[in-house]
Amino acid sequence: MRLAARPVGLPKPSDWNFTEEKVVEPAEGQLLVKVLYLSLDPAMRGWMNDAKSYIPPVGLGEVMRAGAIGKVIASKHPKFAVGDEVSGAFGVQEYALSDGKGLIKVSSKLAPLPVYLGTLGMPGMTAYFGILDVGELKEGDTVVVSGAAGAVGTVVGQIAKIKGCRVIGIAGGADKCEWLVKELGFDAAIDYKSEDVKKALREHCPKGMDVYFDNVGGDILDAALTQLARGARIVICGAISQYNNTTPVKGPSNYLSLLVNRASMKGMVVFDYADRYADAAKEMAGWMMAGKLKSREDIVEGLNTFPDTLLKLFKGENTGKLVLKVSKD
Amino acid sequence: MRLAARPVGLPKPSDWNFTEEKVVEPAEGQLLVKVLYLSLDPAMRGWMNDAKSYIPPVGLGEVMRAGAIGKVIASKHPKFAVGDEVSGAFGVQEYALSDGKGLIKVSSKLAPLPVYLGTLGMPGMTAYFGILDVGELKEGDTVVVSGAAGAVGTVVGQIAKIKGCRVIGIAGGADKCEWLVKELGFDAAIDYKSEDVKKALREHCPKGMDVYFDNVGGDILDAALTQLARGARIVICGAISQYNNTTPVKGPSNYLSLLVNRASMKGMVVFDYADRYADAAKEMAGWMMAGKLKSREDIVEGLNTFPDTLLKLFKGENTGKLVLKVSKD
Numbered sequence: 120m121r122l123a124a125r126p127v128g129l130p131k132p133s134d135w136n137f138t139e140e141k142v143v144e145p146a147e148g149q150l151l152v153k154v155l156y157l158s159l160d161p162a163m164r165g166w167m168n169d170a171k172s173y174i175p176p177v178g179l180g181e182v183m184r185a186g187a188i189g190k191v192i193a194s195k196h197p198k199f200a201v202g203d204e205v206s207g208a209f210g211v212q213e214y215a216l217s218d219g220k221g222l223i224k225v226s227s228k229l230a231p232l233p234v235y236l237g238t239l240g241m242p243g244m245t246a247y248f249g250i251l252d253v254g255e256l257k258e259g260d261t262v263v264v265s266g267a268a269g270a271v272g273t274v275v276g277q278i279a280k281i282k283g284c285r286v287i288g289i290a291g292g293a294d295k296c297e298w299l300v301k302e303l304g305f306d307a308a309i310d311y312k313s314e315d316v317k318k319a320l321r322e323h324c325p326k327g328m329d330v331y332f333d334n335v336g337g338d339i340l341d342a343a344l345t346q347l348a349r350g351a352r353i354v355i356c357g358a359i360s361q362y363n364n365t366t367p368v369k370g371p372s373n374y375l376s377l378l379v380n381r382a383s384m385k386g387m388v389v390f391d392y393a394d395r396y397a398d399a400a401k402e403m404a405g406w407m408m409a410g411k412l413k414s415r416e417d418i419v420e421g422l423n424t425f426p427d428t429l430l431k432l433f434k435g436e437n438t439g440k441l442v443l444k445v446s447k448d
Numbered sequence: 449m450r451l452a453a454r455p456v457g458l459p460k461p462s463d464w465n466f467t468e469e470k471v472v473e474p475a476e477g478q479l480l481v482k483v484l485y486l487s488l489d490p491a492m493r494g495w496m497n498d499a500k501s502y503i504p505p506v507g508l509g510e511v512m513r514a515g516a517i518g519k520v521i522a523s524k525h526p527k528f529a530v531g532d533e534v535s536g537a538f539g540v541q542e543y544a545l546s547d548g549k550g551l552i553k554v555s556s557k558l559a560p561l562p563v564y565l566g567t568l569g570m571p572g573m574t575a576y577f578g579i580l581d582v583g584e585l586k587e588g589d590t591v592v593v594s595g596a597a598g599a600v601g602t603v604v605g606q607i608a609k610i611k612g613c614r615v616i617g618i619a620g621g622a623d624k625c626e627w628l629v630k631e632l633g634f635d636a637a638i639d640y641k642s643e644d645v646k647k648a649l650r651e652h653c654p655k656g657m658d659v660y661f662d663n664v665g666g667d668i669l670d671a672a673l674t675q676l677a678r679g680a681r682i683v684i685c686g687a688i689s690q691y692n693n694t695t696p697v698k699g700p701s702n703y704l705s706l707l708v709n710r711a712s713m714k715g716m717v718v719f720d721y722a723d724r725y726a727d728a729a730k731e732m733a734g735w736m737m738a739g740k741l742k743s744r745e746d747i748v749e750g751l752n753t754f755p756d757t758l759l760k761l762f763k764g765e766n767t768g769k770l771v772l773k774v775s776k777d
Contacts, residue, residue, distance in 0.1 A: 173708045341699070355707050370670070370699030377715030378684050379502045384714075386707030 120211035120425050122177050126167055129363045129433060134167075135183075135426045142214045150196040152189035152205060152215045156418075157425075157443040158236040160186070160270075161334075161432050164362040173388045183211040183425075186241055187445075188225060188232045199224075206235050211425055213445055229404065230414075237270050237440030238407065238414035239400050245356060245389040246274035247399045251282075253387045254330040254354045258283040261324050263343060266334030267308065268295035269432075270440035271356060274403075275332045276305050277412050284330075287323045289316060289339060291435040298438065303413060317342040327351065327380070336361045337369050344373035351382040363433055415439030449540035449754050451506050455496055458692045458762060463496075464755045465509075471543045479525040481518035481534060481544045485747075486754075486772040487565040489515070489599075490663075490761050493691040502717045512540040512754075515570055516774075517554060517561045528553075535564050540754055542774055558733065559743075566599050566769030567736065567743035568729050574685060574718040575603035576728045580611075582716045583659045583683045587612040590653050592672060595663030596637065597624035598761075599769035600685060603732075604661045605634050606741050613659075616652045618645060618668060620764040627767065632742060646671040656680065656709070665690045666698050673702035680711040692762055744768030 123136035145151045166177050166184055177184050187209035191199050196219045199205065207222040209215035225235045237243060249271070250256050262279040266272040267288025276299065279286045288299045288308040296308035309319040316339055320328070327348030333340050336358025343353070361368045377384060392399070406412035417437040419428045422445050431437045452465035474480045495506050495513055506513050516538035520528050525548045528534065536551040538544035554564045566572060578600070579585050591608040595601040596617025605628065608615045617628045617637040625637035638648040645668055649657070656677030662669050665687025672682070690697045706713060721728070735741035746766040748757045751774050760766045 171708075336704075355703070357707070358704055361704075367701045368704060370701040370703055372696045372699040374699055374703070374713070375665075375684070375687055375690075375697060375715070377713060378686070378717065379500075379715065381715055381717060381720060383712050384703070384706060385712040386704070386710055388707065388710060391710060 120183050120422065121180055122167060122183055124179070125169055126164075126363075128365045129430060130164070130167065130426065132426050136180075137423065143216060145193050145195045145216060147195050148218060150191050150194040150199045150217050150219060152207070152209055152217055153192045154187050154189040154209050154213055154215055154445045156188045156233050156236055157209075157211060157422075157445055158186035158240065159425075159429050159432060159441040159443055160241070161357055161359045161362060163429065164433070173390070184208060185211045186236060187215070188235050189215065204232065206240065211422070213422060230407070231416075233416040233418060233440070233442045233444075234407075234414050236442055237416055238274055238412065239403060240440075241389055242270035242440055243274050243403055244392060244396055244399055245387075246271045246278060247403060248389060248392040248395070249354050249356050249387050250275045250278050250330070250332055252392070253385050254332060254352050256282055256284065256330060260284045260329035261287070261326065261348065262330045262332065263287045263289065263320065263324065263328045264332040264334070265289040265339050265343070266357070266359060267299055267305070268438050269334060272332070272334055273299075273303060273415065273439055274412070277303055277406075279330075280304050281406060281411050287320075287328075289335075295438055311339060317345055320346040324348075330354070332356060333358070335359050336371075340371050341369075341373050344371055344376040347376055347380040347382045349380050349382075351380055353377075353382065353384040355384055355386040359433065416442045418442045418444050420444045449512050449751065450509055451496060451512055453508070454498055455493075455692075457694045458759060459493070459496065459755065461755050464512075466752065472545060474522050474524045474545060476524050477547060479520050479523040479528045479546050479548060481536070481538055481546055482521045483516050483518040483538050483542055483544055483774045485517045485562050485565055486538075486540060486751075486774055487515035487569065488754075488758050488761060488770040488772055489570070490686055490688045490691060492758065493762070502719070513537060514540045515565060516544070517564050518544065533561065535569065540751070542751060559736070560745075562745040562747060562769070562771045562773075563736075563743050565771055566745055567603055567741065568732060569769075570718055571599035571769055572603050572732055573721060573725055573728055574716070575600045575607060576732060577718060577721040577724070578683050578685050578716050579604045579607050579659070579661055581721070582714050583661060583681050585611055585613065585659060589613045589658035590616070590655065590677065591659045591661065592616045592618065592649065592653065592657045592675075593661040593663070594618040594640075594668050594672070595686070595688060596628055596634070597767050598663060601661070601663055602628075602632060602744065602768055603741070606632055606735075608659075609633050610735060610740050616649075616657075618664075624767055640668060646674055649675040653677075659683065661685060662687070664688050665700075669700050670698075670702050673700055673705040676705055676709040676711045678709050678711075680709055682706075682711065682713040684713055684715040688762065745771045747771045747773050749773045 191203040268290040299305040299308040337360035520532040597619040628634040628637040666689035
């Protein structure tokens with residue numbers, strides 16, 4: 120799936136170009152991967168813009184960048200053998216050639232493969248380092264997370280519960296909210312589609328929030344700013360409400376609350392923690408084994424559905440990690 | 449000078465009520481102060497609004513709150529004697545009764561009295577703790593300060609120079625900019641009234657800024673956000689461009705630059721550092737004696753000019769600390 124045009128607003132079918140090409144045999148030092156599962160992430164929208172960011176944009180005509188899980192089907196690389204299960208940035212395609220750089224071996228014996236794109240993948244790492252390092256989480260903190268039913272939000276909230284915090288999630292829809300509380304053990308959830316978020320935050324956080332983990336930006340970030348505790352930490356992880364804007368990003372009008380409350384707002388990019396991924400994954404796998412951390416994936420089948428399936432993220436239709444199943448395991 | 453009405457936008461003469469009353473003798477435990485100099489601060493505008501903040505608003509009909517320097521002219525307080533020079537929140541009036549709480553003795557033998565409202569007063573303390581503690585200043589940093597010719601900005605920039613940083617000031621007008629560079633030793637100054645701030649920042653900070661100390665908010669904050677270095681710290685000290693808004697505060701549209709650059713934005717209130725004021729003042733007085741830190745006050749005479757003189761702050765007409773001289777020393 121190649122990027123055909125720079126989208127304006129929500130990506131349209133015509134922004135994509137589906138091409139079929141012969142699968143090439145790996146050269147010396149390369150391996151060929153059959154892609155099984157693709158990770159669909161809000162950040163993809165940013166990669167489609169021709170703008171300077173933490174990673175270069177995807178070029179027009181290039182295969183769309185995507186994290187993925189695959190199986191090695193041919194190898195002339197000393198470290199990878201046919202049958203190895205691997206995680207890497209294979210892109211939105213059925214087969215990928217790789218020189219092995221950045222590839223991580225995974226195992227379907229330890230966890231279902233899609234989990235390596237969610238809780239044990241980038242979203243899980245983002246949640247782990249975002250809430251623990253950037254958010255400087257302490258036991259007893261009141262924690263609020265937006266996009267709470269998404270791949271990052273579900274893990275943020277559960278880690279905060281594991282660490283002895285009170286956790287309030289903000290998500291869209293009664294089903295998601297019920298699931299957050301009943302299944303994931305959140306203390307409360309606010310349905311931004313039917314509730315007044317500012318008022319609900321006032322009720323659920325009468326003493327203010329100590330950590331606010333923001334995945335959405337826009338009006339919800341502004342509402343959160345009205346309910347900070349003294350010394351609160353805001354983690355800026357994303358702003359999905361703003362990614363498809365055709366007008367300028369909505370800046371947080373209430374940012375002077377940072378001053379009044381001696382609070383901070385800090386941005387993060389998960390790649391900075393790459394040298395600690397392995398330790399984090401080990402700890403998170405332990406929590407999963409102990410039943411303290413639940414992983415949920417929202418799996419859609421068929422590479423051809425990619426243009427539509429990606430939109431589920433921006434429409435808030437996914438619960439848990441959105442994964443595209445490309446081929447059978 | 450009493451607050452007569454909650455101002456909408458810039459305070460008007462009719463928002464004030466000038467009253468004359470008999471001066472009362474101090475009761476047991478009280479002292480009477482003759483007010484000599486009043487501190488005029490941007491924060492005063494916030495105190496006039498009926499809104500929750502870091503300090504309660506001034507009530508309608510109450511004497512306007514103001515920091516001031518005065519001389520004790522009558523005392524029934526064991527710790528203060530007639531003739532003592534004192535700093536305290538005496539308010540916009542000629543005489544003030546005090547119970548001694550929060551009063552600090554000063555001395556015109558060590559520094560001219562108005563300096564205790566500026567470089568050795570709240571603005572100086574704000575600059576000191578803001579740039580050193582909140583801004584986590586390091587030698588070699590590129591530092592940008594807005595409102596650079598104001599009471600806080602002048603001190604921020606000079607402290608950063610003392611600490612071995614490159615300092616760029618943003619101020620309004622060629623005179624102020626020239627003064628910042630020639631008199632205060634800033635490396636460069638940007639005149640926001642005649643220059644494109646974003647473009648000028650790109651030229652003066654080709655590698656981005658490590659610390660941005662913001663006194664103004666609005667478009668200048670947004671311009672600064674486009675030019676952050678990796679790991680930059682933004683100190684939110686004030687937002688003078690927004691204090692007289694009749695529309696909502698302009699949130700920083702470019703705040704996602706915090707994410708891309710792993711940067712932070714942190715608010716501060718100087719009162720939190722009260723237990724360290726004395727040490728800071730000692731160090732700053734040392735720098736002044738050594739000629740490394742210059743203090744400038746913009747002194748206007750006459751209590752009756754208060755409503756107009758206050759507006760100089762919001763029109764950017766002051767250079768250095770704006771002080772109202774009430775009575776002769």
